[in-house]
Amino acid sequence: xxxxxxxxxxxxxxxxxxxxxxxxxxxxxxxxxxxxxxxxxxxxxxxxxxxxxxxxxxxxxxxxxxxxxxxxxxxxxxxxxxxxxxxxxxxxxxxxxxxxxxxxxxxxxxxxxxxxxxxxxxxxxxxxxxxxxxxxxxxxxxxxxxxxxxxxxxxxxxxxxxxxxxxxxxxxxxxxxxxxxxxxxxxxxxxxxxxxxxxxxxxxxxxxxxxxxxxxxxxxxxxxxxxxxxxxxxxxxxxxxxxxxxxxxxxxxxxxxxxxxxxxxxxxxxxxxxxxxxxxxxxxxxxxxxxxxxxxxxxxxxxxxxxxxxxxx
Amino acid sequence: xxxxxxxxxxxxxxxxxxxxxxxxxxxxxxxxxxxxxxxxxxxxxxxxxxxxxxxxxxxxxxxxxxxxxxxxxxxxxxxxxxxxxxxxxxxxxxxxxxxxxxxxxxxxxxxxxxxxxxxxxxxxxxxxxxxxxxxxxxxxxxxxxxxxxxxxxxxxxxxxxxxxxxxxxxxxxxxxxxxxxxxxxxxxxxxxxxxxxxxxxxxxxxxxxxxxxxxxxxxxxxxxxxxxxxxxxxxxxxxxxxxxxxxxxxxxxxxxxxxxxxxxxxxxxxxxxxxxxxxxxxxxxxxxxxxxxxxxxxxxxxxxxxxxxxxxx
Numbered sequence: 001x002x003x004x005x006x007x008x009x010x011x012x013x014x015x016x017x018x019x020x021x022x023x024x025x026x027x028x029x030x031x032x033x034x035x036x037x038x039x040x041x042x043x044x045x046x047x048x049x050x051x052x053x054x055x056x057x058x059x060x061x062x063x064x065x066x067x068x069x070x071x072x073x074x075x076x077x078x079x080x081x082x083x084x085x086x087x088x089x090x091x092x093x094x095x096x097x098x099x100x101x102x103x104x105x106x107x108x109x110x111x112x113x114x115x116x117x118x119x120x121x122x123x124x125x126x127x128x129x130x131x132x133x134x135x136x137x138x139x140x141x142x143x144x145x146x147x148x149x150x151x152x153x154x155x156x157x158x159x160x161x162x163x164x165x166x167x168x169x170x171x172x173x174x175x176x177x178x179x180x181x182x183x184x185x186x187x188x189x190x191x192x193x194x195x196x197x198x199x200x201x202x203x204x205x206x207x208x209x210x211x212x213x214x215x216x217x218x219x220x221x222x223x224x225x226x227x228x229x230x231x232x233x234x235x236x237x238x239x240x241x242x243x244x245x246x247x248x249x250x251x252x253x254x255x256x257x258x259x260x261x262x263x264x265x266x267x268x269x270x271x272x273x274x275x276x277x278x279x280x281x282x283x284x285x286x287x288x289x290x291x292x293x294x295x296x297x298x299x300x301x302x303x304x305x306x307x308x309x310x311x312x313x
Numbered sequence: 314x315x316x317x318x319x320x321x322x323x324x325x326x327x328x329x330x331x332x333x334x335x336x337x338x339x340x341x342x343x344x345x346x347x348x349x350x351x352x353x354x355x356x357x358x359x360x361x362x363x364x365x366x367x368x369x370x371x372x373x374x375x376x377x378x379x380x381x382x383x384x385x386x387x388x389x390x391x392x393x394x395x396x397x398x399x400x401x402x403x404x405x406x407x408x409x410x411x412x413x414x415x416x417x418x419x420x421x422x423x424x425x426x427x428x429x430x431x432x433x434x435x436x437x438x439x440x441x442x443x444x445x446x447x448x449x450x451x452x453x454x455x456x457x458x459x460x461x462x463x464x465x466x467x468x469x470x471x472x473x474x475x476x477x478x479x480x481x482x483x484x485x486x487x488x489x490x491x492x493x494x495x496x497x498x499x500x501x502x503x504x505x506x507x508x509x510x511x512x513x514x515x516x517x518x519x520x521x522x523x524x525x526x527x528x529x530x531x532x533x534x535x536x537x538x539x540x541x542x543x544x545x546x547x548x549x550x551x552x553x554x555x556x557x558x559x560x561x562x563x564x565x566x567x568x569x570x571x572x573x574x575x576x577x578x579x580x581x582x583x584x585x586x587x588x589x590x591x592x593x594x595x596x597x598x599x600x601x602x603x604x605x606x607x608x609x610x611x612x613x614x615x616x617x618x619x620x621x622x623x624x625x626x
Contacts, residue, residue: 129466143561145458145465152458152563153442154599159560162593164553174593240477244557247472248456250465280475280487286467 003057005050005065005103006305008110009033011084016046017298018053018060019305023121025298027053039087039096047100064104066307067093068113068300073155077107106307110134110300111158112149114292115142116310117303118255123293131251133160133242135260135267138173139181139188145249149310161185163244165237183237186213186259192230203227217263231266238267239274246275246283257292257299264291315625316370318363318378318416319618321423322346324397329359330611331366331373332618336434338611340366352400353409360413377417379620380406381426381613386468390420419620423447423613424471425462427605428455429623430616431568436606444564446473446555448573448580451486452494452501458562462623474498476557478550496550499526499572505543516540530576544579551580552587559588559596570605570612577604 003026007016010033017028029049036042054062071082077094079085094105108116115132118124124132128147134140139161143150150157161181162174169178170191182188193211197203203226204219205211219227242254260267272289279287294302316339320329323346330341342362349355367375384395390407392398407418421429428445431437437445441460447453452474456463463470474494475487482491483504495501506524510516516539517532518524532540555567573580585602592600607615 127466129470141561145463146461148459150458150562153440153565154563154596156595157442157561157563159563159593159595163557163560164591167553176591176593240480244476245561247476248454248470248558248561249463250467250470250472252466278477278489280472280489282469282472283467 001057001060002063003060004063004305004308005054006301006303006308007046007050007065007067008113008300008304009067009069009079009085010110010300011070014042014046015301016050016053017301017305018057019302021309023294023302025301027056028298028301029053034086037086039091039093042087043093043096043100047097051100062103063312064106064308065097065101066113066304067097067105067107068110068304068307069093069107070109072107072109074106074108074112074149074151075155077105079107104308106310108149108151108307109140109142109158110303111140112142112151113303113307114140114257114294114299115144115255115303116149116306117294117299118292119144120306120309121294121302123255123290124253127252129249129251130253130255131160131242131245131249132255132257135185135256135258137185137187139185143249143251150249160241160245163241165240180237180241184234184241184260189213189216189230189234189260192233193227196226196230196233200226213259213263217266220263220266231263232270234260235267235270236274239271239276240278242271242275242289243278246287247280250283251287254287254289255292256289257294261291314370314373315376316373317376317618317621318367319614319616319621320359320363320378320380321426321613321617322380322382322392322398323423323613324383327355327359328614329363329366330614330618331370332615334622336607336615338614340369341611341614342366347399350399352404352406355400356406356409356413360410364413375416376625377419377621378410378414379426379617380410380418380420381423381617382406382420383422385420385422387419387421387425387462387464388468390418392420417621419623421462421464421620422453422455422471423616424453425455425464426616426620427453427570427607427612428457428568428616429462429619430607430612431605432457433619433622434607434615436568436603437566440565442562442564443566443568444473444555444558444562445568445570448498448569448571450498450500452498456562456564463562473554473558476554478553493550493554497547497554497573502526502529502543502547502573505546506540509539509543513539526572526576530579533576533579544576545583547573548580548583549587552584552589553591555584555588555602556591559600560593563596564600567600567602568605569602570607574604
């Protein structure tokens with residue numbers, strides 16, 4: 001049996017596991033990223049863990065290892081100035097891991113890994129042109145064109161979250177105004193709710209001590225008018241940003257992942273409606289928007305491991 | 314000597330020629346596209362012309378033929394519903410030409426051909442990630458990612474001209490409002506001049522019987538304040554659209570072609586300034602904007618012929 005190793009490095013946890021060609025995560029483990037202020041100690045702990053998993057599948061062939069990490073540069077195999085990790089400067093992560101393993105190792109950011117994960121195992125199986133949008137605290141994105149990930153000349157392509165959808169709009173963490181992720185993300189939709197509540201309290205949301213994207217979705221599912229309007233407002237921004245992207249890359253499929261995407265039709269339907277409205281006619285009624293088909297618990301490992309299959313096939 | 318055939322089909326003229334690997338157009342000829350209401354007659358006339366050119370270079374090896382045409386679909390080798398051509402419906406152009414030649418034949422739209430032309434012969438030699446923007450009557454664009462043209466799932470990717478840069482902005486021929494090409498094109502800049510002249514006549518432009526992008530450029534070069542403001546206004550829209558594109562594909566180089574691009578620093582400098590301003594920090598001060606380096610007279614043939622080299626290399 002052929003297996004790939006997937007490692008997903010997050011600010012809090014690092015998860016790693018073994019994945020077969022069908023996208024089954026056979027074994028996995030996790031450590032706390034923050035427990036290792038020195039990256040060498042981190043790599044040492046992870047490689048021991050990975051070797052432990054591999055020893056359970058002695059008869060298997062390991063085709064390679066894929067790593068998803070924030071601020072990862074595919075070309076250099078480095079993590080560069082990641083604000084949410086303790087390791088400062090430029091970290092030669094692939095080189096460090098390669099000291100412990102013979103198989104090929106690839107590194108990219110988590111949204112790119114997720115895009116390839118959907119293409120290898122998930123909603124975009126066999127699709128050569130697709131866009132992946134992860135709606136988490138921020139908005140991440142990864143693009144596949146002609147069957148290959150779009151890294152761009154510097155390894156940092158795929159920043160749909162920083163396409164400006166509202167000139168002079170909300171201030172973004174990046175310093176610009178009106179970036180898509182200030183509206184279409186868990187943080188963005190909560191901000192929208194708070195703005196809406198400033199002018200009206202006619203909503204079940206006004207009774208809550210804390211508003212989350214989950215509570216907005218719950219209220220919308222119960223028919224709360226303001227919550228539905230909040231989703232419509234969010235979808236308009238997202239649909240606008242997606243239409244700009246489609247005009248450039250014309251994907252067959254757009255896959256949404258993350259908390260907001262789990263709201264299902266609440267976000268999918270109006271986003272599709274607005275995207276169609278802003279699209280050039282050439283592209284209308286051709287492009288599907290679907291939720292991720294990777295099991296949420298395994299998605300990060302699956303995404304990372306998919307990089308290994310890509311270099312094999 | 315190895316040679317490639319390039320054919321560029323326009324609404325008025327069709328030009329074709331032989332190009333060597335260094336991008337020298339050795340021989341060329343032209344016919345009036347409109348003289349051939351039946352596409353079969355057109356193909357017959359062009360193939361005779363091409364064979365005539367080839368007969369002058371008997372000892373050469375022809376590696377292939379590239380065709381640039383409006384509404385061209387690379388995947389199917391067809392021209393589809395081209396409003397500016399007499400041939401209606403779906404025209405199987407590659408199939409028709411392939412009946413006359415043994416070498417491989419590729420078809421794509423002119424902006425894609427131009428992008429590949431710059432990569433093979435011009436300003437983007439050896440660059441794997443680039444964007445080509447043609448500023449003519451409208452705004453065309455072609456993108457190269459990982460060294461390959463971006464066709465998208467349907468063959469129609471690369472419509473930067475229809476990225477919306479101004480919500481509820483100018484009505485575009487496509488039916489939407491605020492598309493980039495309604496501002497950043499020969500037509501767009503003339504429209505801007507007319508709008509500016511509605512509120513002020515303090516410009517040499519107010520004395521002209523007809524305003525063209527050339528006359529606006531001439532006035533700007535003489536220091537006419539309004540003409541300079543018109544370029545600044547145009548550049549702001551173009552810079553905004555380019556920044557959205559960069560966030561998605563992160564090209565190393567953006568090449569501008571066409572009448573407006575010939576205005577040189579008048580358009581390049583402010584466009585770069587505004588693009589930088591709207592860019593995510595990650596991408597700032599990394600991306601060059603340059604004018605095309607293909608000789609304008611040969612550019613269309615060179616672009617088309619580059620498709621043939623791409624399939625060889």
